[in-house]
Amino acid sequence: MTINNPESFLRSLYQVAVDAVSAEKCLPAFLPSPPVNGRTLVIGAGKGAAAMARVVEQHWQGQASDLSGLVVTRYGHGADCKYIEVIEAAHPVPDAAGQQAAARILQMVQGLTADDLVLCLISGGGSALLALPAAGITLEQKQHINKALLKSGASIGEMNCVRKHLSAIKGGRLGLACGAAKVVTLLISDVPGDEAGVIASGPTLPDATSCEQALAILHKYAITIPDAVQEHLRSGQAETPKPDNPLFAGHQHHIIATAQNALDAAAAAARAAGITAYILSDGIEGEARDVGMVHAALARQIADKNQPFSKPCVVLSGGETTVTVRGKGRGGRNAEFLLSLVNTLDGHPGIYALACDTDGIDGSEDNAGAICSPDTVKRAASLGLRPAVMLDNNDGYSFFEALGDLIVSGPTLTNVNDFRAILIT
Missing domain, CATH: 3.40.50.10180 (Glycerate kinase, MOFRL-like N-terminal domain)
Structure with a gap:
């Protein structure tokens, strides 16, 4: 099964997840x-x-x-x-x-x-x-x-x-x-x-x-x-x-x-679209940048070796990560997670990802989260943006804002915390 528009597909899964826990x-x-x-x-x-x-x-x-x-x-x-x-x-x-x-x-x-x-x-x-x-x-x-x-x-x-x-x-x-x-x-x-x-x-x-x-x-x-x-x-x-x-x-x-309800709904929607879905966990915690690195490693393993899952597939997870603030940038834990994932993948082909808070607010910003694609690093470089530098400054919001890749849903009036979806084509 081929997804013609991976970004739209991931956005639709987020909306299904939010609607399921309204x-x-x-x-x-x-x-x-x-x-x-x-x-x-x-x-x-x-x-x-x-x-x-x-x-x-x-x-x-x-x-x-x-x-x-x-x-x-x-x-x-x-x-x-x-x-x-x-x-x-x-x-x-x-x-x-x-x-x-x-x-x-x-x-x-x-x-x-x-x-x-x-x-x-x-x-x-x-x-x-x-x-x-x-x-x-x-x-x-x-x-x-x-x-x-x-x-x-x-x-x-x-x-x-x-x-x-x-x-x-x-x-x-x-x-x-x-x-x-x-x-x-x-x-x-x-x-x-x-x-x-x-x-x-x-x-x-x-x-x-x-x-x-x-x-x-x-x-x-x-x-x-x-x-x-x-x-x-x-x-x-x-x-x-x-x-x-x-x-x-x-x-x-x-x-x-619960987060499990949201993930189950998104998985069902993905399967209805012909994409196999796997739920890693509804309760992932830890530093957002560390969780991003682990998810990136898993996505690469699937893309390159069809392990532990065969592509095409979408990997879903929820929970609540944390950010230890050391820099002076802007962004919540979902932007931090996604920026870490982008930095680790470094433009790896065939991998798309979305990370959003189900309440529509990532930390204290006006976005729910962000989305990335294989060309994210290349587009960022053309603007003089380096993912590693911005990650060190906890500046995920500014990174994705410059690329036009923030997801701004407005308040959803529910809240089961983080929703992450990684599509490996």
Whole structure:
């Protein structure tokens, strides 16, 4: 089977992957029944929270007018809702809008009874968006620590462990605040392994991590913290509610969309087009540039020796890589991955690749990711661009922008993290 336009083919796989994990497709089947006597309060946070709230209103089995509540999402990721309020705030570094929204959500759940239902809508990005510092810690201190973690190369699990222990709402604290109410949490997973309590730092789910682990993570990445934060973590006051807490006994949670769902959909679309598809993993982590080098080596082996797969084929993978920032360039982890792959392949014939974040935002830039082809290095050279030099400066965005190879999708209103597709013809 020959693909006439490899770039368009890869872009179509990305779109199929994103559509497969949209709230419209995944959420309706998980909606709980409305309470018989009590009220329904809808709360939530994340890049997909507003879209999830809109779907709740559209598919609610009771009267939509019975719904009320508030969700917080990233700036530009809003959706039109009639009964559920939508607030936009900053991501990945929290701001005052997120802090105010978190405080309001925490206040809304006070005084609920066993007749009431709390429907909590969680997706990736919720950790930064629900920014309510614990007592004695300022928003500025949390911002500083958050920025340092983002640059350190820490994994999402490590970052969220720290965030939980510096928060008044995450790590299960919001769930406890709901009191006797029935709590149902619906989650779109953006974390490798799909551990529910890690997604958005698990505001309604109990937490098995500890203050000691949070301190160890900060020490591991040599992150300087104020004395107030040090004391907060050492005192034990920051400890999160644990899984054996009986107040969580009646709570429910469902992961409604994952990276595996996105990869399965893309693989099915590729096979329907006559191209054999292989899924490497839905949970690849590590430095983006290292992951790029490994993927390049695999692609070369297929292209040259038909091992471990025969060409033509497309190799798919997901997960969440990290970038340890050493340079002063622009770009998220997907641009970094792809630039590393380009640098390693050095124009190897017959290999095309795409790397994008499923939320439509690569890091803090305006692109979802980028795409490359066998002539990428040659075209870059004609512009005086050297992949290795730009990789050393963490400048993947500028590299692909100059070539016109950025993928700008706009916010997708969902988030299952990285999507990578490598086509070997």
